[in-house]
Amino acid sequence: MDNKQLMLQVKQWIEEAGQYIKDELKKVVKVEEKTNRSDLVTNVDKGTEAFLVKKINEAYPDDLIIGEEGTGRDVSSTKGRIWIIDPIDGTLNFVKQQENFCVMVGIFEDGNPLLGFIYDVMKNEFVYGGPSTGVYLNETVINAPEDLSLADGLMGCNAKMYTDNYEHSREIASAAIGVRMLGCAGLDFLNVIRGKQNGYISNLAPWDFAAGTVLSQALGLVCRQFPDLDYNILGERQYFIVATPQTFSDIQKFF
């Protein structure tokens, strides 16, 4: 199976997961707190992860999986093919708004980006692909977004980093034409990928940035640990930036 066939197979699994999520939204969603009152998990996050893990395990039993909701967190090497899953990114929006959340899957091979998938389920916007396949929005190939400068675009920023002005975060966001806080990393990635934002700074676990990173890098966008280090798909939560090359270059001038 080549990368394009794999891409279409995974796309179909994620669409099935999206349908499961929509069906579950018609029932009572069971919400639990994880580390704090804004870090939530629901039966639907868990059900979606279980669905995707089962599909992957059945089709590719030798592949490794890292999932937000507890699957295989002990992956210790980037050798082979690793699937990184965020079954519902933006769980707080999912619970409070029943929209503005995404299903995300990133696939890496020997540490290199292979395929990424971000599906805004309620808006039915699905961006997927990778460096070897091209990147698609629904059924259409999309090209690299315009290389906007920091001052000429909208910047997404994590609220805590902005409040603390962590590593100049607030100054950087204030140098953009406007700051946005959406509560869902996947939506910020989609905006940057589609040229609707020039960047996004946040504090992200690998499942928050894996899919977006594959897609963004395939389109020539910069993905780094913030402000400027290699990201680590096996690491803990890390400060992270995705930006257009020009915006990234403008941001480096703050240091």
Add this chain to the structure above:
Amino acid sequence: MDNKQLMLQVKQWIEEAGQYIKDELKKVVKVEEKTNRSDLVTNVDKGTEAFLVKKINEAYPDDLIIGEEGTGRDVSSTKGRIWIIDPIDGTLNFVKQQENFCVMVGIFEDGNPLLGFIYDVMKNEFVYGGPSTGVYLNETVINAPEDLSLADGLMGCNAKMYTDNYEHSREIASAAIGVRMLGCAGLDFLNVIRGKQNGYISNLAPWDFAAGTVLSQALGLVCRQFPDLDYNILGERQYFIVATPQTFSDIQKFF
């Protein structure tokens, strides 16, 4: 013509305006700065306002109009029927994202809320109505949202007020379960009206809050100059809050 007939007439005008906006988005939009680099106006803002003003003037020549883009700003009394128009709320989003903006119209009679209209054009979500007609989302009547407490919902907050912690804004937003910045007052009002946010604090001109205020008050939500004064539909830009009654009460404890 009773209020319900008037509501349906204006709804149709705004839907026509929405179609005009969608058509214009297929062409090159001409952007100008107003007071600063993030305060933009386009030919489409102006064209939309001109379209609505023409409809109102033809049908109701004795009514007064206040429009963001310059129509009749010298209204000096709340007597009679006043139409307050924001042809494109979220112009920066309109320019940079081609979505996440709204057309808004609020109608007041002798200073009292009569009808409000917020149309998220690209998402095709139209909330309209008033105290005498009920409030509708597209074709369906909607009821008052759940009376969420401050700690149990998402709070929208203006970025500058948040940065400056103006009148405890940042502390208040931080007491919510999460803060959101959308760059479009109309979207925040829609979220509060539909129970997807428990409140929104910003610095708004009458055309930014007129429509949302009519709709919100009709559903039992609190609309005040922030932190707690009567709003003024003839005034300049003013600090403003819309919130569920419980959230508003929780916020008053900060003072």
